[in-house]
Amino acid sequence: MSKSTSISSLDRRHLLKGAATFGGGLVLSLALPPVMRPAWAATAGQSFAPNAFIHIDHTGAVTLVMPMVEMGQGVYTALSMIIAEELEVDLGKVRLEHAPPNDALYANAILHIQTTGLSSSVRAFWTPLRQAGAVARTLLIAAAAKRWGVASETCRADRGTVYDAGSRYLPYGELVEAASALPIPKPDEVALKQPKDFILIGMPAKRLDSPDKVNGKAEFGIDVKMSGLKFAAIAISPAFGGKVKSVNEAASLAVKGVRQVVRIDNAVAVIADHTWAAKKGLQAAQIQWDSGPNATLTTDDIFRQLEEGSNQSGAVARNQGDADGALAKATQRFDVTYRLPFLAHAAMEPMNCTVHLRKDSCELWLGTQAPTLTQGLVAELTGLPKDAVKLHNHLLGGGFGRRLEADGTLLAVKIAQHVNGPVKIIWSREEDIQHDMYRPAYYDRLSVGLDETGKPLAWIHRVAGSSVVARYVPPLFQNGLDFDAVEGAASPPYDLPNIHVEYVRVEPPGIPTAFWRGVGVVKNVFIVESLIDDLAAAVKQDPVSYRRSLLGQNPRALGVLNLAAERSGWGQPLPAGCARGIALQSAFGGFMSLVAEVEVTPNGMVKVHRLVCAVDCGIVVNPDTIAAQVEGGTMFGLTAALYGAITVKNGRVEQSNFNDYRPIRMYEAPRIETYIVKSAEAPGGFGEAPCAIVAPAVTNAIFAATGKRIRTLPIDPLLLKS
Numbered sequence: 001m002s003k004s005t006s007i008s009s010l011d012r013r014h015l016l017k018g019a020a021t022f023g024g025g026l027v028l029s030l031a032l033p034p035v036m037r038p039a040w041a042a043t044a045g046q047s048f049a050p051n052a053f054i055h056i057d058h059t060g061a062v063t064l065v066m067p068m069v070e071m072g073q074g075v076y077t078a079l080s081m082i083i084a085e086e087l088e089v090d091l092g093k094v095r096l097e098h099a100p101p102n103d104a105l106y107a108n109a110i111l112h113i114q115t116t117g118l119s120s121s122v123r124a125f126w127t128p129l130r131q132a133g134a135v136a137r138t139l140l141i142a143a144a145a146k147r148w149g150v151a152s153e154t155c156r157a158d159r160g161t162v163y164d165a166g167s168r169y170l171p172y173g174e175l176v177e178a179a180s181a182l183p184i185p186k187p188d189e190v191a192l193k194q195p196k197d198f199i200l201i202g203m204p205a206k207r208l209d210s211p212d213k214v215n216g217k218a219e220f221g222i223d224v225k226m227s228g229l230k231f232a233a234i235a236i237s238p239a240f241g242g243k244v245k246s247v248n249e250a251a252s253l254a255v256k257g258v259r260q261v262v263r264i265d266n267a268v269a270v271i272a273d274h275t276w277a278a279k280k281g282l283q284a285a286q287i288q289w290d291s292g293p294n295a296t297l298t299t300d301d302i303f304r305q306l307e308e309g310s311n312q313s314g315a316v317a318r319n320q321g322d323a324d325g326a327l328a329k330a331t332q333r334f335d336v337t338y339r340l341p342f343l344a345h346a347a348m349e350p351m352n353c354t355v356h357l358r359k360d361s362c363e364l365w366l367g368t369q370a371p372t373l374t375q376g377l378v379a380e381l382t383g384l385p386k387d388a389v390k391l392h393n394h395l396l397g398g399g400f401g402r403r404l405e406a407d408g409t410l411l412a413v414k415i416a417q418h419v420n421g422p423v424k425i426i427w428s429r430e431e432d433i434q435h436d437m438y439r440p441a442y443y444d445r446l447s448v449g450l451d452e453t454g455k456p457l458a459w460i461h462r463v464a465g466s467s468v469v470a471r472y473v474p475p476l477f478q479n480g481l482d483f484d485a486v487e488g489a490a491s492p493p494y495d496l497p498n499i500h501v502e503y504v505r506v507e508p509p510g511i512p513t514a515f516w517r518g519v520g521v522v523k524n525v526f527i528v529e530s531l532i533d534d535l536a537a538a539v540k541q542d543p544v545s546y547r548r549s550l551l552g553q554n555p556r557a558l559g560v561l562n563l564a565a566e567r568s569g570w571g572q573p574l575p576a577g578c579a580r581g582i583a584l585q586s587a588f589g590g591f592m593s594l595v596a597e598v599e600v601t602p603n604g605m606v607k608v609h610r611l612v613c614a615v616d617c618g619i620v621v622n623p624d625t626i627a628a629q630v631e632g633g634t635m636f637g638l639t640a641a642l643y644g645a646i647t648v649k650n651g652r653v654e655q656s657n658f659n660d661y662r663p664i665r666m667y668e669a670p671r672i673e674t675y676i677v678k679s680a681e682a683p684g685g686f687g688e689a690p691c692a693i694v695a696p697a698v699t700n701a702i703f704a705a706t707g708k709r710i711r712t713l714p715i716d717p718l719l720l721k722s
Contacts, residue, residue: 052065052099052102052106053065053067053083053128053129053132054083054087054132054133054136055097056140056172056173056176057173057176058173058174058176058177059173060093060160060171060172061093061095061173062083062084062087062089062093062094062095062160062172063094063095063096063097064079064080064083064094064095064096064097065097065098065099066079066096066097066098066099067079067099067105067106067108067114067125068116068121068125069098069116069367069368069369069371069393069395069396069399070209070395070396071116071367071369071395071396071397071398071399071400071403072396072397072398072399072632073121073625073629073687074207074625074628074629075116075121075122076096076207076208076209077091077205077207077208077209077622077625078121078122078621078622078625079121079122079125079129080094080096080208081200081201081205081621081622082122082125082126082129082130082201082621083129083132083133084133084200085130085133085193085198085199085200085201086129086130086131086132086133086134086137086192086193087133087134087137087157088137088157088158088159088160089159089160089172090160091200091205091208093160094208096208098392098393099114099371100371100391101114101371101374101375101391102114102372103372108120108121108124108125109124109125109127109128110123110124111124113370113372113373114370114371114372115369115370115372115373115404116369116370116399117369117370117401117404117515118588118685118688119588119685119686119687119688119689120588120685121685121687122621122683122685122686123588123589123682123683123684123685126682126683130192130193131187131188131190131192132187134190134191134192134193135184135185135187135190136179137157137190138152138185138190138191139179139182139184139185140157140162140172140176140179141155141156141157141162142179142182143162143175143179143182144162144164144170144175144178145162145164146178146182147175147178148164148168150164150165160172162175195619195680201619201620201621202619202620202621202623203622203623204622204623204624205622205624206624207624207625209395213395218395219395220349220367220394220395220396220397221349221352221353221354221365221367221394221396221397222349222350222352222397222426223394224354224365224392224394224424226354226422228421228422229354229422229424230259230271230272230273230419230421230422230423230424231271231272231273231274231275231277231278231423231424232262232269232270232271232272232278232412232419232423232424232425232426233269233270233272233275233278233279233281233282233426233428234267234268234269234270234282234411234415234425234427234431235267235268235269235282235287235431236266236267236411236431236434236435237266237267237289237290237291237292238289238291238652238653239289239291239292239294239295239650239652240292240294240297240509240510240512240648240651240652241292241293241294241509241510241651242266242289242290242291242292242294242295242651243265243266243289243290243292244263244264244265244266244267244268244287244288244289244290245287245288245289245290246287246288247261247263247268247285247286247287247288248284248285248286248287249261249285251284251285251286252270252281252282252284252285253281254284255277255280255281255284257272257273257274257276257277257278257281258270258271258272258277258278258280258281259271259272259273260418260419261281261285262415262418262419264411264414264415267411268282268285268287269282269415269425270282270285271415271419271423275426279428291650291651291652292510292651293509293510294509294510294651295650295651296650296651297510297648297650297651298648298650299341299647299648299649301509302441302508302509302511302648303339303441303443305506305508306339306442306443306464306465306506306508307337307443307464309443309464309504309505309506310337310443310444310445310462310464310504310506313462313502313504314462314463314464314480314502314503314504314505315479315480315481315502315503315504316481316500316501316502317463317481317483317486317489317490317501317502318486318490318491318499318500318501319499319500319501320496320499320500321497321498321499322498323458323459323460323498323499323500324458324460324500325458325498326449326457326458326497326498327447327448327449327457327458327460327498328449329449329457330449330450330451330457331449331451331452331457332449332450332454332538332539333447333448333449333450334446334447334448334449334450334531334534334535334538335445335446335447336446336531336534336711337443337444337445337446337711338442338443338444338446338523338526338527338530338711338712339441339442339443339444339711339712339713340441340442340443340444340523340526340712340713341441341645341646341647341713341714342438342439342440342441342513342645342646342647342648343438343439343516343644343645343646344433344436344438344439344644344646344655344661345398345399345400345401345402345436345439345514345516345517346432346433346436346658346661346663347396347397347398347399347400347402347403347432348397348398349367349396349397349398350426350427350428350429350431350432351408351426351427351431351432352366352408352424352425352427353365353366353408353409353412353413353424353425354366354412354422354423354424354425355412355413355415355416355422355425356416356421356422356423357382357413357416357417357419360384360388361384361388361389361390362378362379362382362384362388362389362390362413362416363389363390364378364389364390364391364392364409364412364413365392365394366391366393366394366412367394367395367396367399367403368391368393368396368403368404368406368409369396369399369401369403369404370403370404370406371391371393373404373406374406374409375389375391377406377409377410378406378409378410378413381410381413381414382413382417400516400517400636401514401516401519402436402437402514402516404472404514404515405437405514407437407512408425408427411425429656429657429658430656430657433646433653433655433656433657433661434652434653434655435653436514436646436653437512437513437514438511438512438513438514438516438646439513439514439515439516439519439522440465440466440467440468440485440513440519441465441466441508442463442464442465442485442523443464443465443506444461444462444463444489444523444527445461445462446459446460446462446527446531447460448460448531448535450535450538450539454535454538454539454541454546455495456494456496456535456550457497457498458498458499459492459496459498459499459500460499460500460501461489461499461500461501461502461527461528462501462502462503462504463485463486463489463501463502463503463504463520463524464503464504465485465504465505465506466505466506466507466508466511466513467482467485467505467507468482468484468485468513468514468515468519469482469483469484469485470482470505471513472515480503480505481503482503482505482520484515484519484520485503485519485520486501486503486520486524487519487520487521487587488520488521488522488523488524488525488528488585488586488587488692489520489524489528491586492528492586493551493554493557493584493585493586493591494532494547494550494551494554495550495551495553495554496550510651511648517633517636517687517688517691518587518688518689518691518692521585521587521588521688521689521692522637522640522688522691522692522695525585525587525692525693525695525696526641526692526695526696526699526713528696529583529584529585529693529696529700530696530699530700530710530711532546532547532550533581533696533700533703534709537703542571543581543582543700543704544561544565544570544582547561547584548561548562556591556616556677556679556681557584557586557591557593559591559614559616559677560584560591560592560593560614560615560616560677561582561593561614563593563614563675563677564582564593564595564612564613564614564675565582565593565595567595567612567614567673567675568580568582568595568597568610568612570582570595574597575599577599577600577601577705578597578598578599578609578705579597579598579701579702579705580595580596580597580598580701580704581595581596581598581696581697581698581699581700581701581702581703581704582594582595582596582697582700583596583693583694583696583697583700584693585689585692587685587688587689587692588617588684588686588688588689589617589618589682589683589684589685590615590616590617590618590684590685590686590689591615591617591684592613592614592616592690592693593613593614593693594611594612594613594614594634594690594693594694594697595611595612595613595697596608596610596611596670596694596697596698596700596701597609597610597611597612597670597701598698598701598702598705599705600702600706600720602721602722603717603721604716604717604718604719604720604721604722605717605720606642606698606702606715606717606720607668608638608668608670608698609670609671610670610671610672610673611634611670611671611672611673611694611697612673612675613630613634613672613673613674613675613690613693614675614676614677615630615674615675615676615677615686616676616677616679616681617676617679617683617684617685617686617689618679618680618681618682618683618684619679619680619681619682619683620676620679620683623676626674626676626686627674627676629686629687629689629690630672630674630690631672631674632690633687633688633689633690633691633694634672634690634691634693634694635663635664635669636690636691637690637691637692637693637694637695638664638694638695638698639662639663639664640691640695640713640714641694641695641698641699641713641714641715642664642714642715643661643662643663643664643714644661644713645713645714646661695713698715699715702715702720706720706722708720
């Protein structure tokens with residue numbers, strides 16, 4: 001093929017067909033030394049590595065090495081759009097490959113480890129991926145310009161092809177070798193596209209992972225198959241801190257297909273040729289348990305402990321002005337408490353892991369949000385070097401923070417230590433719910449004083465609950481403060497001249513707690529927005545007008561509040577028994593306001609008919625994903641508000657499946673409308689945000705309809721009966 005081609009002499013299909021005759025490619029990898037480059041970099045032919053995210057082969061195919069994990073939030077598509085925008089290729093030309101565990105290459109810039117969480121994927125990789133694409137584009141343009149003997153400034157890239165000022169063009173595939181030989185510009189030296197020039201970013205795009213999920217080709221951890229695979233069913237002590245007392249191994253081994261019974265301190269696993277035999281063998285084992293030190297623990301015990309803790313002073317999260325002095329001078333004073341329950345994650349894909357442990361290596365097939373953390377813990381457990389632990393990460397059938405944890409993986413590896421060959425461990429739904437790592441329960445105290453105009457003069461908020469941060473990332477738990485537990489409390493969007501917020505760490509006996517799709521912000525937005533509504537009612541002001549009066553320093557918050565009120569028809573009449581409630585939040589670098597239209601029936605049942613959501617999350621990569629996240633996130637949050645509570649009796653979780661830890665049903669789902677504010681601000685996080693705002697909007701609507709204020713979740717219909 002000639003080194004340059006007239007546009008009129010070849011069509012695009014012929015061009016790509018010709019490019020496919022070449023091998024090798026261009027690999028981009030953050031100018032890291034060879035020892036830190038991806039494994040495929042050494043075998044990619046004549047390749048070049050200025051960053052770890054892109055590989056372009058001689059057919060022009062672009063591979064994005066995906067640093068984050070897809071668990072339904074649309075990150076595969078969003079990050080691909082960012083790369084494709086700067087690289088100037090069609091989104092459909094981007095292929096995906098899971099990044100191996102490697103903090104040096106793929107650490108999330110916000111969390112500082114290779115972790116998918118905190119609604120941070122787009123926020124963390126917005127600049128690095130744009131720079132990666134821009135570096136590649138710059139090199140490819142420079143390679144074409146050099147071949148043509150013209151200045152790079154006279155050339156442009158478009159749809160995977162470099163064009164000169166005349167009629168010549170070269171597809172990327174023909175330029176990768178030449179680009180590989182050029183000096184690598186530093187990421188901050190390349191020009192990024194201006195938002196006004198974006199073609200992909202900001203436009204609706206179909207999800208890249210959807211087709212395979214629809215046709216059944218998508219592989220989750222639970223789908224793993226291989227030769228010689230054995231299957232394990234497990235039972236974990238039903239009581240927190242309990243141990244195995246006795247097992248009828250003979251009865252279990254008598255079940256056809258059962259090969260082994262593995263006993264670990266707090267669990268029993270039955271290994272069999274297939275899952276059904278493993279489950280039957282587990283049932284036959286007639287396990288007896290020692291309930292351990294928490295045998296009498298109840299939910300009431302835990303909340304008594306939390307209430308006592310809330311009476312103690314705690315670590316200061318924010319202290320502005322003189323809240324105590326202002327409270328003493330207040331015209332009106334409000335002292336309230338809120339109580340929020342433990343919550344399970346209840347992902348549709350239960351916990352699972354396939355392990356093949358050999359003498360000198362350990363191979364795992366699973367879905368994890370934290371690959372490097374998991375790899376390190378498995379290495380520590382097995383005594384193997386870290387690079388001998390190989391993770392095959394998969395799509396996650398729901399994560400919500402549950403798969404940040406490695407407890408299920410470590411249990412699987414402990415079982416695999418007794419099994420010759422690969423073994424797949426799948427938790428039953430009952431084990432999954434009763435041995436989750438739960439969203440903490442909280443007990444909060446607030447005292448608020450109003451001035452003579454009805455505005456908050458003093459705001460004092462004390463949060464009492466378990467610290468996930470102290471356990472999961474101890475270095476970030478500083479001076480007794482859990483930053484996550486006070487998110488949404490320490491920085492509400494309103495003008496509060498005197499505010500004091502504290503955190504008291506209170507750990508429930510034996511109950512493991514973990515991140516849960518928002519954690520602190522979900523609880524705190526509910527509390528703050530409920531109390532703001534109380535204040536509006538106390539001074540006889542409309543809830544929207546009252547909030548407007550407190551947003552003089554926050555135009556973005558005011559913008560979404562006004563938009564949600566306008567689009568919902570705020571103030572217009574509704575049928576008898578129905579009312580609207582509004583809520584506002586600032587979280588994860590963005591702003592959101594939501595109006596809920598709610599009906600309360602005479603028997604106290606709550607029916608949510610409509611949700612109207614206004615969003616300002618900065619630059620939006622894919623508006624379709626934002627709408628989908630609003631729909632999915634509000635249903636997740638609404639499930640928790642209406643039904644979500646993990647309760648404890650005799651040291652055991654009482655809920656076990658979707659019959660008693662129920663999700664919202666399809667027939668209960670309201671109509672959901674999403675309105676996005678066009679913004680030039682940096683992208684904010686969004687995956688967790690809709691979960692937080694829905695509960696206070698609904699409970700504020702309940703208050704408007706019935707005059708009854710909800711301060712404890714989930715909503716109890718008995719309290720609402722007329």
